[in-house]
Amino acid sequence: xxxxxxxxxxxxxxxxxxxxxxxxxxxxxxxxxxxxxxxxxxxxxxxxxxxxxxxxxxxxxxxxxxxxxxxxxxxxxxxxxxxxxxxxxxxxxxxxxxxxxxxxxxxxxx
Amino acid sequence: xxxxxxxxxxxxxxxxxxxxxxxxxxxxxxxxxxxxxxxxxxxxxxxxxxxxxxxxxxxxxxxxxxxxxxxxxxxxxxxxxxxxxxxxxxxxxxxxxxxxxxxxxxxxxxxxxxx
Numbered sequence: 001x002x003x004x005x006x007x008x009x010x011x012x013x014x015x016x017x018x019x020x021x022x023x024x025x026x027x028x029x030x031x032x033x034x035x036x037x038x039x040x041x042x043x044x045x046x047x048x049x050x051x052x053x054x055x056x057x058x059x060x061x062x063x064x065x066x067x068x069x070x071x072x073x074x075x076x077x078x079x080x081x082x083x084x085x086x087x088x089x090x091x092x093x094x095x096x097x098x099x100x101x102x103x104x105x106x107x108x109x110x
Numbered sequence: 111x112x113x114x115x116x117x118x119x120x121x122x123x124x125x126x127x128x129x130x131x132x133x134x135x136x137x138x139x140x141x142x143x144x145x146x147x148x149x150x151x152x153x154x155x156x157x158x159x160x161x162x163x164x165x166x167x168x169x170x171x172x173x174x175x176x177x178x179x180x181x182x183x184x185x186x187x188x189x190x191x192x193x194x195x196x197x198x199x200x201x202x203x204x205x206x207x208x209x210x211x212x213x214x215x216x217x218x219x220x221x222x223x224x225x
Binding site for chain 1: 143150151152153154155158168169200202213214215216217218219
């Protein structure tokens with residue numbers, strides 16, 4: 001079992017829908033990252049969370065440290081949101097390396 | 111936008127060849143990383159560096175080697191490529207903030223196919 005599990009693995013939505021991607025982890029962490037990977041392979045960091053909630057545009061990320069769970073929400077989804085969304089956690093204190101989930105492939109249809 | 115570059119973007123090569131994947135960043139970051147990612151799978155750390163002349167092996171065993179002679183440059187070398195090395199290789203860098211708040215910036219990746 002991976003230390004970082006994401007669900008769903010694949011998600012297809014219609015433009016405008018509200019989307020939720022989930023991430024559960026089984027290790028103690030100092031931070032959790034949400035990343036976006038485009039078809040060409042490039043990865044962009046969306047959020048870094050250690051508690052609570054962050055919002056950037058149409059993206060919202062939440063984390064519940066006690067439940068070891070984080071969610072990434074996309075409001076008013078758009079075809080350009082189509083990408084793989086990756087959850088990664090930093091374990092072992094501030095100098096720990098990142099542990100990655102397998103990603104959730106999102107496809108938003110017009 | 112991150113200033114981290116990888117070349118080549120795509121490489122098809124025969125078994126037994128020596129290859130070097132280049133990674134450069136212009137942000138002055140001390141920390142650099144190499145990840146390997148198979149299709150549909152998670153990223154695995156294969157090498158990292160905390161600065162010039164510092165290199166460490168990552169969580170995933172790899173037959174590749176790295177060097178860090180200059181801050182901005184972190185090349186990865188395979189002495190004798192094999193089909194099992196076919197994968198995507200992603201380079202990343204981050205400031206050494208010594209806190210959990212550091213963000214990694216990723217390059218565009220190199221897709222390697224060994225025939």
